[in-house]
Amino acid sequence: MKREIRSIRRLRQELADGSTTPSALATETLARSNGNASRNTYLWQDAEWTRRGARRAEAIERGEGGPFGDGRSPLWGLPISVKDCFDLEGAPTSCGVKFYREFHGVAGRDSWLVERLRAAGAVITGKTHLHPLAYGITGENQEFGDCLQPDDPSALTGGSSSGAAASVQEGSAAVAIGTDTGGSIRVPAALCGLVGYRASIGRGDWRGGGHLAQSFDTMGCLFADLGDAPLMAALFAQAQDAKPRGFSRFAVVGAAHLDDCDGEVRESVEQAIHALEAIGLQSSRVACDWWTDSFEIFAAIQAWEAARIHAGHFEQFDAGIRERLEWGARIEENEIAALRLQHEAFRARLDELLADHEILLMPASPVAKLPAGAYHSQTRARLLRYTTPFSLAGVPVVTVPCPVGGVQLAMARGADEELLEFVSQLAEMPAFVA
Numbered sequence: 001m002k003r004e005i006r007s008i009r010r011l012r013q014e015l016a017d018g019s020t021t022p023s024a025l026a027t028e029t030l031a032r033s034n035g036n037a038s039r040n041t042y043l044w045q046d047a048e049w050t051r052r053g054a055r056r057a058e059a060i061e062r063g064e065g066g067p068f069g070d071g072r073s074p075l076w077g078l079p080i081s082v083k084d085c086f087d088l089e090g091a092p093t094s095c096g097v098k099f100y101r102e103f104h105g106v107a108g109r110d111s112w113l114v115e116r117l118r119a120a121g122a123v124i125t126g127k128t129h130l131h132p133l134a135y136g137i138t139g140e141n142q143e144f145g146d147c148l149q150p151d152d153p154s155a156l157t158g159g160s161s162s163g164a165a166a167s168v169q170e171g172s173a174a175v176a177i178g179t180d181t182g183g184s185i186r187v188p189a190a191l192c193g194l195v196g197y198r199a200s201i202g203r204g205d206w207r208g209g210g211h212l213a214q215s216f217d218t219m220g221c222l223f224a225d226l227g228d229a230p231l232m233a234a235l236f237a238q239a240q241d242a243k244p245r246g247f248s249r250f251a252v253v254g255a256a257h258l259d260d261c262d263g264e265v266r267e268s269v270e271q272a273i274h275a276l277e278a279i280g281l282q283s284s285r286v287a288c289d290w291w292t293d294s295f296e297i298f299a300a301i302q303a304w305e306a307a308r309i310h311a312g313h314f315e316q317f318d319a320g321i322r323e324r325l326e327w328g329a330r331i332e333e334n335e336i337a338a339l340r341l342q343h344e345a346f347r348a349r350l351d352e353l354l355a356d357h358e359i360l361l362m363p364a365s366p367v368a369k370l371p372a373g374a375y376h377s378q379t380r381a382r383l384l385r386y387t388t389p390f391s392l393a394g395v396p397v398v399t400v401p402c403p404v405g406g407v408q409l410a411m412a413r414g415a416d417e418e419l420l421e422f423v424s425q426l427a428e429m430p431a432f433v434a
Contacts (some may be wrong), residue, residue, distance in 0.1 A: 195222065199236050
């Protein structure tokens with residue numbers, strides 16, 4: 001059963017008018033931590049550390065103006081979880097494996113992202129579970145346990161930002177920071193009934209953040225209410241005012257690319273199409289047969305880059321990940337050079353498609369559920385087929401939850417503010433559920 005989660009705007013307004021305080025909110029959300037059946041939403045948490053963060057936020061003086069009338073950041077006082085691939089001073093960074101937790105020891109400095117959050121007065125609730133090395137899409141983890149959904153213990157959250165999704169579902173975080181290389185924000189959002197924002201490539205600073213594949217790694221977040229989407233623009237960059245823009249059209253990926261999509265997910269896509277048409281957007285179907293090689297291009301470059309990041313440590317990781325890293329290490333420089341040319345050509349062609357159609361729509365996942373304990377060896381390739389085209393393009397994407405599953409809406413690189421503003425306008429439509 002899905003829990004009622006207060007919107008970010010509601011929480012932030014309660015903080016602004018004194019109905020609650022950062023300390024009270026921290027106590028409330030800490031009590032909900034690790035509320036999934038696997039009790040592993042967080043890989044690191046220190047309740048007293050979080051309470052000190054709340055008191056630090058309370059020391060930020062009230063002012064005037066701003067979206068909530070108190071002169072403070074939109075993130076002030078909000079409980080925010082951080083994926084355990086970003087350094088937090090005094091805490092270990094596991095990247096989802098015990099080896100790195102011990103190998104690197106505790107961080108001596110906050111990552112850029114954590115510095116930014118703390119300066120804004122956000123209250124960090126802990127460091128969340130992830131698929132090992134962020135190199136997976138299911139949320140399974142042999143060392144820390146598979147991450148189960150708080151709302152449905154028979155289902156995996158999806159990954160790699162698995163604990164991020166669980167923290168929002170259980171109500172221990174209003175915003176969950178994650179990363180998205182090949183779908184690690186978008187897929188958990190679709191599987192868990194949440195909103196997932198993947199930022200444009202290059203938005204934010206990765207100092208103190210653990211990379212998987214630099215060509216594709218982006219920051220992102222999960223949250224519960226579509227109406228809150230514009231507030232997320234400032235997370236990873238100095239937010240620009242979204243230019244008033246009336247969108248007139250969108251394109252839907254052709255049926256040939258969706259041939260392994262579950263029937264209920266297809267129905268959600270059709271409902272989403274009708275909803276966008278109902279607000280005056282003209283739809284068209286686009287044949288994307290040239291997307292056929294997107295997974296192969298993405299997977300090889302990803303493996304090559306990951307192999308260099310984790311060189312010398314392959315034996316520390318589980319067999320599936322080790323095999324991918326070993327494959328990446330065997331790829332020759334001339335092969336990578338050829339793949340990078342294909343990547344560049346793919347990106348240019350998708351840029352043209354977005355210029356022609358403004359918005360692209362497709363499912364975020366071909367399935368609505370990943371059963372816990374099932375055999376998922378073929379799942380990765382099936383899911384990444386739906387997410388890697390936008391990863392190759394480096395564009396901003398929002399997963400918009402539907403009654404079953406979720407759809408991806410993508411716009412041109414750098415149009416993060418416009419995209420987040422646009423999706424917020426869908427919040428009251430019955431085709432979308434958040």
